[in-house]
Amino acid sequence: MAGYRDLLRTPGVARIIAAQLTARLPSGMTSLAVLLHIEQVTGSYGAAGLVLAATSVGQAVAGPVTSRWMGLWGMRRVLSITLAICATAIATLALVEMPLPAYMVLGLVAGLSTPPIQSAVRTIYPKMVNSRQLTPLFSLDASLQEIIWIIAPVLVTFVATQIGTVEALILIVVILVGGGLWFILSPEVGRVRIPRSRRSIGKVLAKPPVLLATVIGFLLIGGCAAVEAGVVATFGHSGLEAGLVLAVFSIGSLAGGLGFGHIPIGPWAMARRMGIFTLGLLLAVVSLDVWWLGGTLFLAGIGIAPALAVLFAMTSASVKFSETAEAYGWIGTGQLIGAAAGSAVAGFLIDGVGPQGAYMAAAAFAGIGFLVAVVFVRGFPDLRGRDASPIPDTEPVSTIT
Template identity: 50%
Template sequence: MGIYRELGRNPGVFRVLISQLTARFPFGMLSIVLLLHVQLAYGDYTSAGVVLAAQSIGQAVSGPVSSRLMGRLGMGPVLASTTFLCALLLIVIAFVHLPLTITAGIAFCVGITTPPVTPAVRTLYPKLVPGNQLAGLFSLDAAAQEIIWVLGPVVAVFVSSQFGTAIGLCVAAAFMMLGGAWFILSPSVGAVKIPRASRGIGAILRRPTVVIATVVGFFFVSSFAAIEAGIVAAFTPAGDDAGHGSMESGIVLALFAGGSLVGGLLLGHRTLRPWSMLLRITGVLAGTLLCLVSLNIWWLGAVLFLGGLGTAPTFAAMSSIVSSTVKFSETAEAYGWVGTGQLVGVATGSALAGIAIDAAGAHGAILVSAALLLVCAIVAASCMRWLPDLKGRHIEPLPETGTLNIPLP
């Protein structure tokens, strides 16, 4: 645990960490709030799935493109413009009732304007701490990210159940604006310049590690979105036309978040071996499968806490894999693809869960989550030969230039 004390001695690290967490927090709320808001407005979960799918398509388009633009226009201008537009569109969805096709179009624009905070901060980290502390920073960031993906829905359920889904969307927009401004105004954001990548957009996908992290991240996060929707459905009383979850679901999801935080702090900074990611994913899968035994609140909380122990360490592994295998000039775009995979995973998992809930109730969503995690584990197992072995190595980007050996006459 001493690694975290060492991190605090680097100027600006905790400000960047907390501010980017605040700016990214709405992304953990949006899948549940939109699911509940659209279900209330149009009367079924399938309509909510359509809106979430439209948002995911927009995010798929925007992630690598907006990340690439940061190398051309700078982090500040790109982050500021996307943050403002995305928050404004969320408020429109909250208060203007429109035909489903138009709402889906606005949701697509929400995806297009999603601020590229994740690739920005992951690009900053290697410049804030020395290489021997980077694994610890990724671990701490992964634990914080779990607050976003797991605790975010708790806030979403609480606000939506107590004050309505429109207010839930406004709270998400407020987090986005305030956190985004705090992060953008951090001195580190203005000091670090991302050099222009020498290769065209998409060329980074020739690196197997970037593709692996993107695909694993997609299935991993989509499984969380599915089980979160299932937990909300499990504790939503029959005949509740508002579609609001109950506080019981918030308790279960908070325990899930607690397990992830503990796992991230205790395990996430450990040396990454090629098999480490598979082992961590398997632990989460075991906890998810045990949810099928009973929908009792304390049983679900206990097994998800245990499963959550592998969650943040898996995210830390993804970050370490990318940072240790790409050049600094390509880091932003690489994390853009990884972030796109995760954000699309949130929307996709929620959409699939919505359909499963309509067909089979809460158990259907949990089965969807387990199936997605199983695919995630299969991908991690089949790709181990491409994953780096970081035992005895520092995590740092590859050099921009290589050594050219010129034979002597």
């Protein structure tokens, strides 16, 4: 923990972490709020599902595109424009009654205009700390993002059920705008300029570490999404146990990230961390008892944030600085598709064999991810004693002050 305290004392680090977590808090709130609001307005969960699907498609398509735009037009310009469009779309969704196709279009627009804050901040990090601090910073970031998944669903559900779904969506807009402006106006966002990439979009996926990070991110988050579906199916939407078990799952990830953040990342780091995740999920299949699930999912959670830290560090170390934002955009898209796939597979298995099917699906996603990490271990860079910063671009880059 002393290492993390030193890291947070580095000028600007604590502020930029707090700003980006606040700006990203709506990512843990929007899907649930939209689901509750559209269901209330239309009386149909099917209609709500269509709007959510449109939003997810928009987010998946936008990830690498808007991230790449930051190299063309600058971080602040892209973040400001996308923030304004996204906030307007969500506010309109909340305040204006309209036919289902119009709701779907608004959901798509909100998804397409989701500000690429995650790509931006992980592009900024290597410019804020020295090479020794970068890997622990990625680990701290991956750990603290669990706060989003612990706080956000509870907060938005409370507001939606106790006050109203319109108010829940407006709360999201307020946090999105407030947190987004805090991040955009941070000095580091103005100082760091991403060079224009000379390669066509998608070429960065030809780099094995980026492709592996995208694939394993898909499988990792797919497993997490299946767990969430399984826990809700096990204890019911209104069961207090569901919220507590999912909170324990996230706390396990937080503990794992903080505990393993100082460990150097070698080629086998991903396999070990995915192995912990897989073992916990395999054990979860054994029993649906609340205490057993809590313990096994805590164990599984210990591998999540450390695995994400490996993804971020290996990506940073394997691409040119001009390609980092797009690379993180593709990884984000892989995770979004993984979340949709995990939820869908778990849903079918819950209908077919019961809640245990969801944990079987989660274990399968995790197990495949573990096998990928083992079979393609040579594609993972050895970052022990090595700088995880991006490869410098060869041309001089001007700095905006």
